Amino acid sequence: MKVATFTTANGFRQWGVIDDETQTILGAADLEEAYFSFLPETLDELIREGDEGILQLASTLQKHRETPMAEPYRLSEVTLEAPLTMNKNVICVGKNYDEHIAEFDREKAAVPEHPIFFSKLPTSVIGPGKTIRLHEDTTSQVDYEGELAIIIGKRASHIPADEVYDHIFGYTIVNDVTARDLQKRHSQWLLGKSLDTFCPMGPAILIGDKQPKTFEIHTYVNDELRQAGSTADLIFDIPTLVSTLSRSITLEPGDVVATGTPAGVGMGFTPPRFLADDDKVSITISDIGTLENPVGR
Known part of the structure; x- marks a missing residue:
């Protein structure tokens, strides 16, 4: 799994999960809103949460695979930080x-x-x-x-x-x-x-x-x-x-x-x-x- 920090075209900064096959990135804030999951605001916080944070992320991604409700961003349309x-x-x-x-x-x-x-x-x-x-x-x-x-x-x-x-x-x-x-x-x-x-x-x-x-x-x-x-x-x-x-x-x-x-x-x-x-x-x-x-x- 690859994660990255990025800024959208309207200037909103968040982190997300990259899909190399589709060249897209799923924003953590969008996942949190779609599935009512608590995800940290930054990758720094995700690291500090340790295994608990990774398990929460994995659970949220599984929900998305089963019922896609969060729209990913195209990597070509965001700025990686x-x-x-x-x-x-x-x-x-x-x-x-x-x-x-x-x-x-x-x-x-x-x-x-x-x-x-x-x-x-x-x-x-x-x-x-x-x-x-x-x-x-x-x-x-x-x-x-x-x-x-x-x-x-x-x-x-x-x-x-x-x-x-x-x-x-x-x-x-x-x-x-x-x-x-x-x-x-x-x-x-x-x-x-x-x-x-x-x-x-x-x-x-x-x-x-x-x-x-x-x-x-x-x-x-x-x-x-x-x-x-x-x-x-x-x-x-x-x-x-x-x-x-x-x-x-x-x-x-x-x-x-x-x-x-x-x-x-x-x-x-x-x-x-x-x-x-x-x-x-x-x-x-x-x-x-x-x-x-x-x-x-």
């Missing part, structure tokens, strides 16, 4: 694919012994279709990084690796946009990663699968394939990442963890191929969809 209302940093992982490490340091290519964590500020988050700003007064080296992101579903600390999937609500896509010159200049990565608009997220959240899953990641710039990777090649897999984080940080429902990017970023080319005005970045991850954003001043 960032799925979550971000109140906390996005937790990110650096150097988590061998080939990505090699494209930055071809001589040494040292694989880290432990996961490298950093964060992006919530003010950097934007939704599908929103413009990635070049910030030309601040940086001249804006780069893209297509990534699978996981969304935590349960508050917990010290999660054993074999219990991690029980604590995951779902999966989405993040573009870890980076100002390479700021990243290098300031040593710590926060500033170069957190400029406004530097964290496109969406277009949807894939939920309902508590088992280990492999995702294929493809990043295009202006329809040219730049990145082709698989989460099967992660150096530190999802259980390792979440378990390691939870030993130091209490993870909460709605926390977003981006798992790292495969090879093919702009900095890895000779000469580098950074983003420019009027570029378009599209990231497709199997089963989730495509996150597409224009680039501009």
Whole structure:
């Protein structure tokens, strides 16, 4: 099942359930009104409700299948937004694919012994279709990084690796946009990663699968394939990442963890191929969809 936050043509914002086959989305507010079911107002609230919220959603969808009384919206007629209302940093992982490490340091290519964590500020988050700003007064080296992101579903600390999937609500896509010159200049990565608009997220959240899953990641710039990777090649897999984080940080429902990017970023080319005005970045991850954003001043 895929859920997303969207805005209708008349400006009403809600979340809903996507049907890929018909390219439509059923609004939660419309389902609630049609079937007198209590559904949360936002996806953030749905996550906090845990299994109870998912069961209520499933029950309402079953009623709709039996007696369709809510009219879905065509995806082409609504605007998809960032799925979550971000109140906390996005937790990110650096150097988590061998080939990505090699494209930055071809001589040494040292694989880290432990996961490298950093964060992006919530003010950097934007939704599908929103413009990635070049910030030309601040940086001249804006780069893209297509990534699978996981969304935590349960508050917990010290999660054993074999219990991690029980604590995951779902999966989405993040573009870890980076100002390479700021990243290098300031040593710590926060500033170069957190400029406004530097964290496109969406277009949807894939939920309902508590088992280990492999995702294929493809990043295009202006329809040219730049990145082709698989989460099967992660150096530190999802259980390792979440378990390691939870030993130091209490993870909460709605926390977003981006798992790292495969090879093919702009900095890895000779000469580098950074983003420019009027570029378009599209990231497709199997089963989730495509996150597409224009680039501009």
